[in-house]
Amino acid sequence: MVKKIIVLLAILFFAVGNISAQEKLIEKANNKYKSYAFSPAIDIYTKVIEKGFVSAELLGKLANSYYFNADYKNASVIYKRLVTEFEADVTAEQYFKYAQTLRTLGEYDESNAILEKFYDVASSGDKALFSKDTVASSEKIKANTDKFKISKFKYNSAHNEFAPTFFKEGLLFSSDRDTGNFAKYRHTWNSRDFLDLYKVNVDSVSLDKVAKLDKNVNTRYHESTSAITKDGTTMYFTRNNYKDGKRVKDSDGVVRLKIFRADYVDGMWTNITELPFNSDSYSVAHPALSSDEKTLYFASNMPGTLGQSDIFSVSINDDNTFGTPVNLGNKINTEERETFPYVSNEDILYFSSDGHLGLGGLDIFATKIANNNFAGSIVNVGEPVNSNMDDFTFIFDSENRNGYFASNRKGGIGEDDIYALVENEPLVLDCVQEITGTVRDKISNEILVGAAIKVIDENNEEISSTIMSSKGVYNITLDCNQGNFVRAVVEGYVPSEKYLNKSNGEPQVIDFYLERDKVTAGAGDDLAKLLQLSTIYFDLNKFDIRPDAEIEIQKVIVAMEKFPSLKIKVNSHTDSRGKDSYNLWLSQKRAEATVNYMISKGIDASRLQGEGFGETKLVNKCENGVPCTVKEHQLNRRSEFIIIE
Template sequence: MKLKNYILVCLLSFAGYTAFAQYGAQKRADNLFNKFSFVNASELYHDLIDKEYNVDYATRQLADSYAFLRNPDSAVVYYKKAVQQDNVPIEYYYNYAQALRGVEDYKGYRLWMRNFKKAGGRINDVKLSKDSDFISSIFNAKQQYFLTDVNFNSKYSDFGAYEHDGKIYFASSRNEGVSSKHIYGWNKEPFLDIYTTANRTDSIVDHKSRLKGDVNTIYHEGPLTITKDGKTIYFSRNDFNKKTLGKDNEGITNLKIYKASLLDDQWTNIEELPFNSNNYSTAHPALNADGTKLYFASDMPGSIGGTDIFFVDINSNGTFAEPKNAGNIINTDKNERFPFINSEGSLFFASDGHQGLGLLDIFGTVTDKDNNIVNVINLGVPVNSSKDDFSFFMSDDGLSGFFASNRNGGVGSDDIYAYDRIPQLKIEGTVTDENNNPIENVVVELLDNDGNKIAYLETDDEGQYKINIDRDTDYKLNTKKDGFIDNIKSVTSKGIARSITSISANFVLNPKKEELLPDAELYAIYFDFNKYNIRRDSTVELDRIVDLMMNTYPNMVIKIESHTDSRGTASYNNVLSQERANATYKYLIEHGVNPDRITEYKGYGEQKLANECDGTISCTEDEHQLNRRTQFIVVRMK
């Protein structure tokens, strides 16, 4: 007996560990998805579906991943499953339609666009993609980015915001407090310098906030990128070094990329990078996560258009390989500028050559499993506008960042805008006993509104749990542990503000008490074929149960389980059995039983047959009758 108990505990612990591992896998998949790493995300979503963990959510995310990977054939398969889900967000009708268009199923496309409109969907007037290209329209089916306030913009030009180690670095032509003012003849504004601020809500950022050291000069500086250790920066500057302004053969001063080191809180030891030239510009440096590649914009020989995105490998000894053009999926015959690489290696850039909303638009890139760039995505509104939008930055978690724009309504000529993305929502809480002591290894089941189990996990040694959920959805949470009475409650994520990342659901479990069950047994009642009304012969037993609960055992708590025989489809029998449970519950309540004393009334269809009549053998009507029943289970005797 002890061995059996030990094995059972081990199995439960392993099940809890597995569920927790799947929760971690979903969190990792969502992080990859947020950072445009759709290949790796799709692999994890496949694993979650195979392991039956939060399948509806994983299916929708997988469909989107395939869409962004420009794989409409696979996207159609999973969008088809998504639109069959209960309470699916209506943008998936739209996404399914676009994917059908991508596989040239125009009849299906028109049908699901009608379904989308009937469900209340509205079509964005801005067309981001050609008829043969569904990816941008799917990405922009719902708003991905939400703008938040930035208080440190000036009446001049501000752009290139870059966040590192709690500080925001940016380029600005503000000159408040500067005794000697230098004006750039091109736009009659002061020359750009690099500034820092502690947070986006700072309203006063003046000359005292300029980057300390030798980076800023009397000419243009910015934007920059910073190594992970925070000790080295790469930045753009006019061709000005050692107090000498360089010019090409036509007398034009180009941009160059420089490197600086942090020594005693000062940026110094300025070095010009070896691939610079007086005859073309290199600018807008951007490092990848591990600092082995530097991306930049340039009109150097080998460019496809005006300015292209290039990259150069940084060797382990700090030297540089030969620059390479990033290719014609990214670069066009016009201008690509302001590259940025997020923590998962996805490239973002500004372009006026790809199809967009205005002048410069911001685009993201999608890579295949071999890390080759296969596609670009217009980030849509509100990041892009009818004006210039550029200098994109994304935080490590992919949920916030900055960009710049000269759109209408700004403070200066170019302004910095901050954005947030809708984060994953989770339910979290603590399970305690009646004395407020945490209970570990409690099984917490996440159920849909119909009581179907979506996922489960176990509480940790502090009685805590957390699990990812969809927004705008109703759920139930059920907690159970041997020796305690189950506790179930309804929770909803409907109406939750997008800034909120978690909702709480705490539980108190009461111990089961050893009490004698009633001497009198609670007998089943039976139903006619294909009916759920209470038969006259069943009222005798129901009235007896009412009397037992109201007079003999006033603290007895029960649950109701209803069933069907095996004839008919499984889905129909599920509905029929639930109607029988509803009718039974209604009868007891109408005859005086307190609803609080019936913890559950649920139909099980043909899942729990009382005999072998499962459709594979011939059975009499009397044998089928034994399965058309409602049973009463005593939960507790307080």
């Protein structure tokens, strides 16, 4: 009996000790995972699982580790096991990553099936961030197939080359060729040592023309993606966070990335300073300049990031200071990785993402920047630039229609290789322009509520339409990649339209003033009522034309100019205050003043008559002796415009 107890205690002790050992291993793996050291995390997680310790969390982190290490085949195996064994615990993000790994392996039907599960469990916020308009995007990608012809970059080595940047007659690029250290973590925020920046004249016939930048730029740590001003005098580049020759780690033990600026003086890069929005606690990397060089785009996981890394912009002030970084929003950024921005001279933003569905891994996408707005759709640049592996660091010369990008696709010399590209035909990108305005009666200036606003293309096909709101304002968008007619239509009025040529998408205000297609009126009708004029009032005991009356009389003048046969009689009136004879005289003066004003504006005197009626035609009860307010008396101090013929 004692022996049995001892054996049982030994077994229990062994089991407890074994569990404790596995927990320590898992803790170690989690620490590696947290610090983006995915390769050692994979080794430890795998050992723990082989010993029979499996959980949804463990499988999820192992799958993610493979995913971030670009080992999509193994990632798909582990994601599949996670979905099979722990379906109730699978998150929307894990479904999405699983779908992406399947696309990388070319299994598009299975990927779309997993995406349906993603949308079943995803919150509305997740769905907004993971752009659903790219689901089942294979057909959309095919539309951009063969827009570019690609070829291998002759300066690739057996190591890593990526992040090309135009510089003078050649390129800068990043490589670890002198150290042999592969940069497997280039897409995470864990930057490994010994990537340096190199320059090359791409027209050179000798590979010996590849040279490292000077030691002011390249350090014993990591230098990578760069952006250079058009005059070649200023460079922004990515570097490890280090101080006094030592790497600086954050609270999680991660060496973050920072962007630095350098000046090109006498053939050397000098005055190297870090940008003020860098931080020791998050990464700022992969700079890109806007076409006017007044905005810097970059990737970061700073506070306010929607996913693992987002694209931000920050204004560059005239004194070389910076504004406040702004997230480009969920039209561009998802809950996954958006990184490596580039802006062409045509104001097209190119970037890499695995949050917008593509062929697999990181794909290169493009969108039109219209007046600092990103309202257009996100377009996958298609094959052959994109593949089922990681494709990134795209740059494009808008003048010569050529460029470069990097990829870790099969068939390369190293793990990452640079490829040259030439445009066969332009990508079709949305350019969205916002048009606002009002629609009014040309004569009365009345807002025509309910007016229809239509966008008509150059083939006279209606593209879209809207109705002017009750507030008297319309709002409509159009495709500014093409010419369009904006047309206002109201029943009883002659339609009016304006042609808009191709543009950069800057918003426009277009106000329409429509003419009636016919005027139904006869002798004795009050033109003021037909034109819906405000009543023309006079001040007490005065007959001069007030400014507000002048505006209304001008509308009558416009009507008389439009209809040359129109003749009118101006009937003027007073209130009951004062003597009857005086009021009759005053009203006659008011009628004459109105007629004389219209004659001064070009209306022939033969078309005008005027008569004063004093207080004989009051519009209310305010007769002699009846107490009335000032406002009630004013209603009677008026002019009417009666049609004679």
